[in-house]
Amino acid sequence: EADIYQTPRYLVIGTGKKITLECSQTMGHDKMYWYQQDPGMELHLIHYSYGVNSTEKGDLSSESTVSRIRTEHFPLTLESARPSHTSQYLCASSRQGHQETQYFGPGTRLLVL
Amino acid sequence: GQQVMQIPQYQHVQEGEDFTTYCNSSTTLSNIQWYKQRPGGHPVFLIQLVKSGEVKKQKRLTFQFGEAKKNSSLHITATQTTDVGTYFCAGFRDNYGQNFVFGPGTRLSVLP
Numbered sequence: 001e002a003d004i005y006q007t008p009r010y011l012v013i014g015t016g017k018k019i020t021l022e023c024s025q026t027m028g029h030d031k032m033y034w035y036q037q038d039p040g041m042e043l044h045l046i047h048y049s050y051g052v053n054s055t056e057k058g059d060l061s062s063e064s065t066v067s068r069i070r071t072e073h074f075p076l077t078l079e080s081a082r083p084s085h086t087s088q089y090l091c092a093s094s095r096q097g098h099q100e101t102q103y104f105g106p107g108t109r110l111l112v113l
Numbered sequence: 114g115q116q117v118m119q120i121p122q123y124q125h126v127q128e129g130e131d132f133t134t135y136c137n138s139s140t141t142l143s144n145i146q147w148y149k150q151r152p153g154g155h156p157v158f159l160i161q162l163v164k165s166g167e168v169k170k171q172k173r174l175t176f177q178f179g180e181a182k183k184n185s186s187l188h189i190t191a192t193q194t195t196d197v198g199t200y201f202c203a204g205f206r207d208n209y210g211q212n213f214v215f216g217p218g219t220r221l222s223v224l225p
Contacts, residue, residue, distance in 0.1 A: 040152075040199065040220060041217075041218075042215070042217040042218060043156070043201065043215045043218075045214075045215075059214075090155055090156070092156075094213075100205060100213055101146065101158045101161065102146075102148075102156070102158065102203070102213070103158070104155040104156050104157070105155065106154075106155055107155050
């Protein structure tokens with residue numbers, strides 16, 4: 001089992017609230033990722049990081065922001081949640097290199113009312 | 114647009130039937146990985162293929178990487194209800210900013 005954690009696992013919140021989804025990994029991986037996934041649908045990459053102080057936007061435009069101050073921590077923040085943000089958010093990490101197997105966290109299911 | 118495609122999008126089979134999903138890339142891939150996501154779960158790594166024409170087996174699952182390294186397939190022999198889930202391929206592309214891209218997945222349902 002991969003050592004990558006996400007909190008909270010479930011979140012119900014009202015429109016306009018600021019939220020931060022936490023993701024931590026204890027594997028010392030350089031690369032970390034955030035994916036947005038609706039139930040049974042594609043994985044959409046929204047942010048990734050190659051290491052500390054590195055953040056990049058993914059293929060899917062997102063109103064969220066991320067930070068990478070520590071190797072093991074890659075939080076995602078929504079300044080003002082809206083119902084269109086309702087989805088599952090999956091965090092993943094991988095070790096830099098040719099293999100780059102991605103290890104996924106359990107996900108955060110977000111519902112914005 | 115989508116650089117890695119998968120077909121079919123959905124597949125319903127009777128338990129015991131075989132199942133195949135295909136992954137196609139518009140560009141040559143350095144390697145390809147396959148992941149399985151159970152309903153309500155998160156993607157879990159299954160296998161990686163690196164060499165042109167490579168074939169690997171995991172019990173009832175057979176994975177193949179095309180000769181041109183642009184396509185791959187996953188074949189399940191005699192499906193079981195435990196095979197239910199979404200199967201994603203993921204390609205690693207050299208010389209791209211974000212060089213790891215997932216296909217859209219194939220959802221497999223197995224009827225008992």
